[in-house]
Amino acid sequence: MTSKKILFLLRSPPYAGSQAYETLESLLVTAVFDQEVSVLFADDGVYQLLKEQDPSGIGTRSVGAGLKALSTYDVERVYASTASLEERGVPLGDVDLAVETLDAEQISALIAGQDAVISG
């Protein structure tokens, strides 16, 4: 099968409806198809990175727990927008996942290098 460079641009907060979790599901399926998957957390999507998420009180699945599957699926290119982290006061100390932070110029280069971008 053709291998394409596919970036998942995750911009949704983790618990504002199903969008974040459903996008994570599509990300993991894409990884199973042996595509060159990268992930970029930007805008409110950086809230997905916060550690110790416990959504048990709102009857929904934990996006944080789901993201731990990324390494299992060999998704190792995981990035976060420096500006989005700073604007929202999310310090890397509150993030468990190994992410590389990118500035606006690096994000432009990352997106330009993709065959497709799936946002969600």
Place this chain on the structure above:
Amino acid sequence: MNFALAVYGAPYSSQASGSALRFARAATAAGHKIERVFFYHDGVTVANESIVAPQDESDLPTEWTALATEHQFELAVCIAASLKRGVVNETEQQRYETPSATLKQGFEIVGLGQLVDAVINAHRLVTFAA
């Protein structure tokens, strides 16, 4: 050019489905091909056959199926997203014993792999967010 479309927004709540439909219409009119339209998130609700469009607004579900029939492309509805939003075909209706099947004829309930497949086979993926 061969386009894959991803539609995330529900009809009438979001402009996503209407914009995607108009894009698909313009693309096919210009001689381009639509690889597949993949409805995801709230976008799957366009496949609910019980939708009654207001008389003075676009009948989005029917306009989708008419365009897809004319240009021979698939209207794919994500199964994981559709089940929890009440869009079920006869197989799923029997499996989960829901009162009735609700999938409009012309739409297909598929797995997420069909999104990946469309992205791999198309030249471009165009996403219509909610």
